[in-house]
Amino acid sequence: MTNEEQNIPTHIAFIMDGNGRWAQARGLSRTEGHKRGAEVVRTVLERAREVGVKVVTLFAFSSENWKRPKEEVDILISLFRQYLSRDIEELKKQKVRITFIGDREKFPSDMVKRMNDVERETSSFNDFRVVLALSYGARDDLIAAMKKIAIDILDRKYLISNIDEARVCEALSTHGIPYPDLVIRTSGEQRVSNFLLWELAYAELYFTPIYWPDFNEHDLDEAIEAYGRRDRRFGQV
Ligand code: IPE
Ligand code: IPE
Ligand code: MG
Numbered sequence: 001m002t003n004e005e006q007n008i009p010t011h012i013a014f015i016m017d018g019n020g021r022w023a024q025a026r027g028l029s030r031t032e033g034h035k036r037g038a039e040v041v042r043t044v045l046e047r048a049r050e051v052g053v054k055v056v057t058l059f060a061f062s063s064e065n066w067k068r069p070k071e072e073v074d075i076l077i078s079l080f081r082q083y084l085s086r087d088i089e090e091l092k093k094q095k096v097r098i099t100f101i102g103d104r105e106k107f108p109s110d111m112v113k114r115m116n117d118v119e120r121e122t123s124s125f126n127d128f129r130v131v132l133a134l135s136y137g138a139r140d141d142l143i144a145a146m147k148k149i150a151i152d153i154l155d156r157k158y159l160i161s162n163i164d165e166a167r168v169c170e171a172l173s174t175h176g177i178p179y180p181d182l183v184i185r186t187s188g189e190q191r192v193s194n195f196l197l198w199e200l201a202y203a204e205l206y207f208t209p210i211y212w213p214d215f216n217e218h219d220l221d222e223a224i225e226a227y228g229r230r231d232r233r234f235g236q237v
Pocket of ligand 1: 016020021060076
């Protein structure tokens, strides 16, 4: 049976929220929440692949998260650096295609190099894909896309009348990635927080009060079951 017949989403995008509150509720530092959150990613990716999901996008750090206190930003960067070496190496072994979206140039140059290398080294894997949104903001991504399109027009690559959905998709950092079918946001917040504004137009939204560090494979199964009961009409009858 295909994913569609089984109602398994092809692409799930996660807004991994609630690390800080999870830690606070236990009298721990926010850092502990972020550390625990990084471990949960492994479990969730394994389960998603097992049930037949093809693409997982993880919102790990937003363009607005740079405004957090420097100590927290520094800790997050060091956790990403660790993730890029240890966990990403493991994903490579499992033939996972890895893509980064967001303004990677804001990170230290060793991390930028690592991101570029990993993307190149995994670009031929096509069973399972992980998209890491780091320093990502949908508005920034849309602005960059508009600039690209404007340049193409000035270069006379195509006419204004040729701008269509496909051209916009091509200009976004998510080009080549199917639109998310399901968005899961943990921690009880019910908002999009500048995540994939264009791509989410027809995604099913699923909100759970569970904090990200507590989210597990059973919670993922539950979200996928809920998705299976949704009636996606795409504006039709
Ligand atoms: C999500 O958890 C991780 C990032 C945004 C980096 P938070 O750090 O936002 O945790 P809360 O929302 O403060 O609990
Ligand atoms: C959204 O969480 C971004 C990530 C999970 C990376 P935030 O904690 O930054 O979002 P707000 O501030 O509650 O909207
Ligand atoms: Mg938060």
